[in-house]
Amino acid sequence: MLDNDLKTQLKAYLEKVVHPIELVASLDSGDAAQEMLALLQDIQSLSERISLRLNGDDARKPSFAINRIGTDVGVRFAGIPMGHEFTSLVLALLQVGGHPPKVEQEVIDQVRHLEGEYVFETFMSLSCHSCPDTVQALNLMSVLNPNIKHVAIDGALFQDEVEQRQVMAVPTVFLNGEPFDQGRMSIEQIAARLDSGAVQRAADKIKTKAAFDVLVVGGGPAGAAAAIYAARKGIRTGMAAERFGGQVLDTMSIENFISVPYTEGPKLVTALEQHVHEYDVDIMNLQRAEQLIPAAEPGGLIEVKLANGASLKAKSVVLSTGARWRNINVPGEHDYRNKGVTYCPHCDGPLFKGKRVAVIGGGNSGVEAAIDLAGIVGHVTLLEFDGKLRADEVLQRKLRSLHNVSVIVRAQTTEVLGDGQKVTGLTYTDRSSGASHRVELEGVFVQIGLLPNTEWLKGTVKLSPHGEIEVDARGETSVHGVFAAGDVTTVPYKQIVIAMGEGAKASLSAFDYLIRLPVEEKEEAIAA
CATH class of the missing domain: 3.50.50.60 (FAD/NAD(P)-binding domain)
Structure with missing residues (x-):
């Protein structure tokens, strides 16, 4: 099933397995079951800590579980997790096997303390580049908390169930048999949905933050570039993003990012996030901006109100909230979204x-x-x-x-x-x-095409007839101290490489704005 190169790579990963794990297969007589068996036999052959059992009794066939022996820790795949889901398989093997996940300890603790019984089912497709994030998040949650169970289901392999449950978009997630959500989700997003106090705790934490020198609103390529360029100047930098990565997360193939012949959106976003984390940037993810309040006078503090009720203040702001898919706005479109x-x-x-x-x-x-x-x-x-x-x-x-x-x-x-x-x-x-x-x-x-995410800015910064933020050659908006970059602006040609350049330019312009503030205005801003 796996070629020699893939086996060599997987064998190296499986050396990180700490606890013995068991693969339990539930098979039928179909061709897919034979492919699954070959995959599981390949995996079992690569590590002495992995065993294989073929008498599983799961109703979905073919499927298999990855269980930590002697515990109730495990995940399940109904389907053959190749394609985009191969990474999900590797991570499941490692995490069930005890290898620590690359997730903030605060999130790990939040998941571990969730009370109640949660049975998740995720319908995915192997060609979906959005599905792995959701699958991996729920798999990890089931490893961290024994009250959480998860199965990832290949919709193409279980077409009858897809038809019966009216699944017309992936990923589609069911919780305890009822629809939970659709679309790409991170572990932070899912945990926040289940944890009733998460929003308020996040708001309370944000309320304690001091004013930033530069606050970047938006976490796409423009926002990432702006944050990096600001932090490199040694100034206090914050980033508030509704979804780190933005529209790039939904981009399948990228073949025009100069010096990189081919990559995929999620991979590029991972690289962007890692790069931002190299610097002292206060990243506040899952935060949607709802109002921009300009400074009372030049050099004063600008305020950004968030959907959770908290506010952030900064001496300068870079807006990089990007764009979203444009709707055709006809009867039936909203009613049948994700239903065809x-x-x-x-x-x-x-x-x-x-x-x-x-x-x-x-x-x-x-x-x-x-x-x-x-x-x-x-x-x-x-x-x-x-x-x-x-x-x-x-x-x-x-x-x-x-x-x-x-x-x-x-x-x-x-x-x-x-x-x-x-x-x-x-x-x-x-x-x-x-x-x-x-x-x-x-x-x-x-x-x-795309629609700029600027509804929350109407009446504050000058927008074009198409709703884009009007900027000058320096990325400056009509509001003193507020700059903008990326697909949300009037800059033509909505391309990743252009957004990054514009983000860097807007950040440098914000820095230039800060150092040119009169001394008395600087002192007043700090005192405020």
Whole structure:
């Protein structure tokens, strides 16, 4: 099952196993079960601390558990965790085997002290780059707390259960048999959901923080660059982020990040986070900004109010809150979100195997999505509002070569249709003739660009007609001491490499602003 190179790497990792562990397989007679058995036999052969038992009685077959012998510590996989989930498998082996996780001790203690019984089920797909974070978080929680159980289920392998439980997006998590949440989740996010006092404790902790020299709001590439450049100046730097990594976490392949021919969003975010941690940056994750209050006078303190009720103050602020997927804003879109309406073809495509889907949008992202989906689904209908596709010609040539893709231009999507539980079709208007048409399908993938996260800034900083923060050549906004960078600004070409450069520039501009404050204003700001 595993090639020699992978075996060599895995063997080195398994040397870190401290406690003996047992692999318990529940198999049937299918081909997938034979593949799973081969994988488990390979793993067992690589470490004397690992044993294999084949008489598991789990109802889901094929599946296997990883148990710490003599304890009730363990995790379960219903499926063959290869692809993006291979890392989840390796971490599960190590953590069940007693290797310490790379998680803050405060989070570990929080999970260990959770009371109650929690049985989690995560439906994932092996091509989903968002799923491993959720799977790994819940696996670790089940290792840390014996009251928590978790099974990761490959939706492509258990299609009947996917249909029965109406799973149309991954990762989808059930808790004690009821829907819990969908989408990428960190261990901090899940623990906060289960721990009723977590939000208040975080707010109380933030309230005690002194004013920062530079406060970065947002944790994407622009925010990470801004924080690093500020901290390198030796000034007090804080970062408040709703989700460290931002939109990059949802990016599958990155092939235009200069000097790195290929990487993936989650890998880049891990590298960014590690780099930021190299410096003295006070990172406050899972914090959503809700209001910006400018300084009463130049040189005074700027205040950022957070959703949890706490506030942060700083002498200068760099806004880097990024952007999110733009909605088509038609009836049915919200009602059937994650019930057939989705925004990630890489994550959710396998759930629509053999079915009919639509892609809304004819730019690069839309055409790339249609190409990817064509290899999985039965048929793709691509709808573009304009009179022609806007994607690069090389992508259009590839799209035209596919037999199961239809392209409709001058199409204005007017409604997403469903039966109350799932998508059944959509309607669109032909912008040339005005005629209305209906397309029968099971999935709608929206790929029409990004929307800046600036609703909380309206009436405070100057925004463009598109809602972007207007900045000058130095990254400065219309508010004294407030700078901005990345996809949230009017700077054209929303690219990771550009966001990083703009983040660095905004941070350097903030530093330049600080050192040019008159001495009396500096003293007043410190006293405040």
